[in-house]
Structures are given as structure tokens and as C-alpha cells.
Amino acid sequence: MKESWKDRGFVDEPVPAGIDIKNEIRRMCEEKNAVILAHYYTSGDIQDVADFVGDSLALAQQAAKTTADIIVMCGVHFMAETNKVLCPDKMVLLPDLNAGCSLADTCKAEDLARYKREHPEYKVVAYVNTSAAVKALTDVVVTSSNARQVVESFPKDEKILFAPDKNLGGYLNAITGRNMLLWNGGCHVHERFSIEKIVELKAQYPSAKVLAHPECKSGVLALADYIGSTAAILKFAQTDECDTYLVVTESGILHEMQKSIPGKKFIPVPPVASAGCACNECDYMRMNTMEKLYNCIKYEWPQVELDATMREDALRPIERMLEISAKIKS
Numbered sequence: 001m002k003e004s005w006k007d008r009g010f011v012d013e014p015v016p017a018g019i020d021i022k023n024e025i026r027r028m029c030e031e032k033n034a035v036i037l038a039h040y041y042t043s044g045d046i047q048d049v050a051d052f053v054g055d056s057l058a059l060a061q062q063a064a065k066t067t068a069d070i071i072v073m074c075g076v077h078f079m080a081e082t083n084k085v086l087c088p089d090k091m092v093l094l095p096d097l098n099a100g101c102s103l104a105d106t107c108k109a110e111d112l113a114r115y116k117r118e119h120p121e122y123k124v125v126a127y128v129n130t131s132a133a134v135k136a137l138t139d140v141v142v143t144s145s146n147a148r149q150v151v152e153s154f155p156k157d158e159k160i161l162f163a164p165d166k167n168l169g170g171y172l173n174a175i176t177g178r179n180m181l182l183w184n185g186g187c188h189v190h191e192r193f194s195i196e197k198i199v200e201l202k203a204q205y206p207s208a209k210v211l212a213h214p215e216c217k218s219g220v221l222a223l224a225d226y227i228g229s230t231a232a233i234l235k236f237a238q239t240d241e242c243d244t245y246l247v248v249t250e251s252g253i254l255h256e257m258q259k260s261i262p263g264k265k266f267i268p269v270p271p272v273a274s275a276g277c278a279c280n281e282c283d284y285m286r287m288n289t290m291e292k293l294y295n296c297i298k299y300e301w302p303q304v305e306l307d308a309t310m311r312e313d314a315l316r317p318i319e320r321m322l323e324i325s326a327k328i329k330s
Contacts, residue, residue, distance in 0.1 A: 009097035009302060010287075011295030021290050022049050028297045034070035034093075036293070037062055039079065040230045041285040044255035046074050046293065053256060055231040056082075056128045057143040057325060063087055064322065072297060073304075074288045076101045080304040081132040085314045092304045095292035099284045101129050103215075106185030107164035109133035115161070122161045122181065125151060126317065127168060129187070132306055134163070136313035141321045144168060144214055144229035150324050151176055167191075171214040171221060189250050189282050190215035192271035198223050201246050201267060208267065209242045213249035220248060237261055250282050 015021060026049065029036060037059050038050035047053045052062050056079065063071055063083040070091045073080040078101055080094040107126075112134055116124065126138035127147070135141055142150045151172050154160060160178065162169035164185030173180055193216050202208065202223075211233045212224035221227055226236050230253055237245055237257055244265045247254060251268040258266060271280045296302070306314075 010095060010292050011299050011301060012292075013295050013299075015291050015294050021294055025049050025290070025294055025297060028294075029072075032070055032297065032300075033068050034072055034297060035062075035066050035068035036072045036074060037079075037083070038288075039075040039252075039285065040234070040256055041250040041252035041282050042074050042288050043252065043286060045290050046288050047252075047255055049290070049293070050074060055143065055145060055229055057145040057229070058231060059083075060086065060128070060143075060318065061322065061325075066090075070297075070300070072293065074293060075099070076104075076282075076284050077304070078104050078129060078131055081306060081314075082128065082135075082318065084304050084306050085132055085135070085311050085318055088306075088308075088311055091300065093296050093300065094302055094304050095289070095296040096287040097302045097304075099287040101284060102188035103127070103129040103165055103185055104131055104134070107134055107183055109137060112137050112163065119161070122159045123154065124161050124163065125154075125180070126163050127165050128321075130164060132310055132314045135317055136310050138163075138317045139320075140324075141317045143321070145231060146321065146325045147172055147214075148176060150321060151178060151180070153324055165215055167217055167221075168214045170218055171227070174218075187215045189271075189280055191217065192280055193217070193220050193248050193269055194272035195219050195223065197269055197272065198246060198248065201269060205244055205246065205267065207242070208244040208246050208265075209240070210246045210248060211236065216248055224248065234260070237264065237266070249280075250285065251280055252282070252285060 036050040038047050038053045060082050064086045071083050072093045073083050076099045080092050084092040124138040126141050128143045160180040162180040163183035166182045169182040209225040211226050246267050246269050248269045254266050
């Protein structure tokens with residue numbers, strides 16, 4: 001029997017021929033009071049049709065304050081879950097339920113629960129790239145934008161387990177002087193960057209500055225002129241005087257960089273061995289397509305649902321993160 005689109009976790013119906021898909025998506029959003037949130041790592045056409053484009057922190061903040069009836073999260077599953085945690089009364093859609101996260105997959109809720117039982121003296125700081133079930137077990141959630149400030153909000157002698165990204169955790173230990181215990185997780189995109197590729201590009205573009213995401217390995221970060229979240233990297237390039245940059249994060253950010261700063265040159269650092277591609281892309285983010293987005297809004301499916309108890313438990317560490325971020329901003 002032929003597998004249905006519902007069995008596959010996304011709407012695989014053909015889009016009518018000859019339609020202006022972008023205009024139709026916008027028309028349906030207005031008709032249904034839907035808002036499209038897109039991460040910087042999605043493709044350029046998705047970003048261009050979205051109501052708001054941002055990093056994980058900004059997307060969570062937008063979800064928390066939206067007046068829309070429907071939130072369409074063009075990103076990955078944990079982001080849609082976060083939206084549902086913050087907005088339980090709203091319909092939250094994800095164009096493809098299979099859009100997971102390699103980093104989130106490295107930390108299972110049952111494994112974290114077992115660790116907590118064995119080490120109750122540790123506070124758990126969890127990166128936003130985790131499932132709602134993992135968030136429900138944490139003391140506070142962080143993004144790469146606010147991780148340092150959140151970590152520094154704890155007493156210096158606090159025993160902290162940082163999960164799941166060991167690279168981000170190691171970077172935080174280095175810049176805060178902490179000695180957090182690190183979960184052994186990593187992102188398949190940021191783990192692929194190599195020192196050799198950056199050195200080669202620096203030889204080709206000697207005046208270029210290297211902009212790197214803190215999920216990269218320490219050897220890669222040692223070569224960076226600036227280390228920051230996706231949004232911070234974008235802001236740095238907008239205000240810095242240099243005209244050429246080597247970008248060491250998922251290549252989707254280059255769309256917004258080139259769009260907002262057309263006079264500068266942005267060169268994506270390829271993955272190790274290049275794998276036949278000059279860019280380093282997130283396989284899961286690229287599961288979001290215009291066709292899936294169109295059908296997702298049209299059929300109001302796939303929806304992301306959460307158990308009420310889990311949602312309430314996951315809400316507390318997210319709210320704490322947003323409270324700390326608000327204090328930082330003010």
C-alpha cells in the first residue's frame with residue numbers, strides 16, 4: 001500500500017501548477033491569521049516569505065509575544081516544540097516533522113533523567129537545541145546568544161552540568177572560568193568545519209576576518225576573529241569595517257548577510273573534504289521547502305502537540321532564560 005503524506009510526517013501533495021507560491025502563502029497567512037517564523041539556517045526563499053527571521057532566542061521571543069492564531073515554524077522540531085511550550089493555546093505547525101536536530105539527538109531524556117538521579121547535586125543548564133522532554137528536566141535553558149550571561153548568573157561554586165553541546169560548553173568554560181561538566185554532544189554541521197579549510201581560505205583572502213559560531217571545535221574557534229551566535233555574527237558584520245569575511249557556521253546565514261550588507265563579501269567555509277559542496281548545510285533545516293510550507297498552511301498540518309505536564313515542566317526553564325535575557329537587554 002502506498003505510504004500517505006501523513007505517514008511520512010509532512011504534506012507531500014503537489015502544489016497547483018502556475019500559482020505564485022509566495023503570494024499564495026502570504027494570502028493564506030492573512031486569511032488564517034498565521035505567522036511564519038524562520039531560522040537563519042533555512043533556505044533563502046523560506047526566509048524571504050517569512051514574517052520574522054532570527055536565531056533561536058529571537059524566534060522564541062517572537063513566539064512568546066505573537067497575536068497570531070497559528071505559528072508556522074520553519075526550522076527544526078525542537079524550535080516548534082519551544083513555540084508550543086510558550087503558546088499552548090495556539091496551533092503550531094512544522095512543515096516537516098522529520099526535521100530533527102543532530103545535536104538534540106545526542107541527549108535523550110531518559111539518559112539525562114538517569115544522570116540527575118545519580119548526581120542530584122548538579123544544576124542542569126541545557127542548550128535550546130534539545131527536546132521538550134529534556135528541557136523539562138533542566139534548571140534553565142540557554143541559547144548561544146545568552147549562554148554566557150545565564151551561566152554567570154549562577155554562583156561561581158555551583159556544580160553545573162551543561163548539555164548537550166560539548167563545544168559550546170567548553171567555550172563557555174574558557175570565557176567564564178567555570179568548570180562545568182559537559183555532556184558529550186555535538187552538531188553535525190559545526191563538527192564538520194576544519195582548521196585546514198580555514199587556513200587555506202585565509203591564504204586566499206589574507207585580509208578576511210573569520211566569524212565562527214561557538215558550537216565549532218576549539219581548534220576552529222582559536223582561528224576566529226569573532227565568536228558569536230548567528231545573530232551576533234550578523235550584527236558584527238553589519239558594524240565592522242572589514243569588507244570580506246570567512247563564515248564558519250551554517251551557510252543559510254549568508255542569505256541575510258548578503259541581503260542586509262550587499263557591499264561586503266561573505267565566503268562560506270566548507271566542511272572537511274567538502275563532500276562535493278562548497279557550503280556546510282544543515283540537512284534538517286533544508287527539509288523546509290516552499291512546497292511543504294504551502295501545503296502545511298493549506299492543510300494546517302503537521303501540528304506539534306505536547307503533553308500538558310511536560311509542557312508545564314519545560315516552560316519553567318524557558319521562562320527563566322527569557323527573564324534573564326530581558327534583564328540583560330534592559
